[in-house]
Amino acid sequence: MPETAEDRTDHDEDPFRREVVSFTRRGGRLTERQQDAWDDVAHRFVVDVPRGRTSTSVADGFTIDPAELFGRDAPLVLEIGSGRGESLVHAARLDPDTDFLGLEVYVPGVAQTLVQLRHEGVENVRLAVVDAVPALTRMLPAESVDEVRVWFPDPWHKKRHHKRRLVTDEVVPLVHRVLKPGGVWRLATDWQDYADQMLEVVGRAEGFTTSGDWAERFEGRPITKFEAKGIAKGRTIRDVSALRMTP
Numbered sequence: 001m002p003e004t005a006e007d008r009t010d011h012d013e014d015p016f017r018r019e020v021v022s023f024t025r026r027g028g029r030l031t032e033r034q035q036d037a038w039d040d041v042a043h044r045f046v047v048d049v050p051r052g053r054t055s056t057s058v059a060d061g062f063t064i065d066p067a068e069l070f071g072r073d074a075p076l077v078l079e080i081g082s083g084r085g086e087s088l089v090h091a092a093r094l095d096p097d098t099d100f101l102g103l104e105v106y107v108p109g110v111a112q113t114l115v116q117l118r119h120e121g122v123e124n125v126r127l128a129v130v131d132a133v134p135a136l137t138r139m140l141p142a143e144s145v146d147e148v149r150v151w152f153p154d155p156w157h158k159k160r161h162h163k164r165r166l167v168t169d170e171v172v173p174l175v176h177r178v179l180k181p182g183g184v185w186r187l188a189t190d191w192q193d194y195a196d197q198m199l200e201v202v203g204r205a206e207g208f209t210t211s212g213d214w215a216e217r218f219e220g221r222p223i224t225k226f227e228a229k230g231i232a233k234g235r236t237i238r239d240v241s242a243l244r245m246t247p
């Protein structure tokens, strides 16, 4: 995935500037159906995030209150990089007593999630078009999330791009911050080299316990486009999970 001019300049002057981000795609046109869903229901499902310098940043001082956002107190599952919302909407439909928040920088993906939410009449989902790093650092309250899910993060398979991967030692304290004690961090990838990295990262993650081995496939995840693509290419799908320890 080539670095774009926007990537290089986008974060200048942001007080929370990140030198390297885990994504490139933020724009893209919406289909007619996506635009229609956006116009119709975005105000109900998409968090209005005040920005810093960039379109995926979070203004200093902005936080969300999950109870206010969902209009109730319920367990909260956070999906980072929810893509087109396949897993998010599926999980929310099967578990109406839990709330689901998806963080996604790719606007057409969020719009497609709205298409699906509207079509299926699912209500217990909210979406934020935001980079997960500032969201985990500042937007979400500490110890507010019961489960963090990261399904098929961009693999950044070239070695010189590994620094762009989302699941690194640097993200551990951020996930730890938002998870409640006893909360679960679930990950999956079809890219063995990234799976090995995930296992290493959670294996040495301070404040987490893990089996040290691959987890069972999480049965609450449907086979999404990315998982199907990995299977079709003969790759092994790896699940990894870790438990946030009680202090």
Ligand SMILES: C[S@@+](CC[C@H](N)C(=O)[O-])C[C@H]1O[C@@H](n2cnc3c(N)ncnc32)[C@H](O)[C@@H]1O
Pocket (backbone or CB within 6 Å): 022, 023, 025, 080, 081, 082, 083, 084, 086, 087, 103, 104, 105, 106, 109, 130, 131, 132, 133, 150, 151, 152, 153, 154, 155, 166, 224, 225, 226, 227
């Ligand atoms: C390979 S796709 C997988 C999508 C989805 N999880 C699935 O399994 O179908 C990875 C997604 O993560 C998003 N992403 C990458 N870095 C992100 C970040 N820092 N914050 C939020 N989303 C991010 C990308 O835009 C992309 O949609």
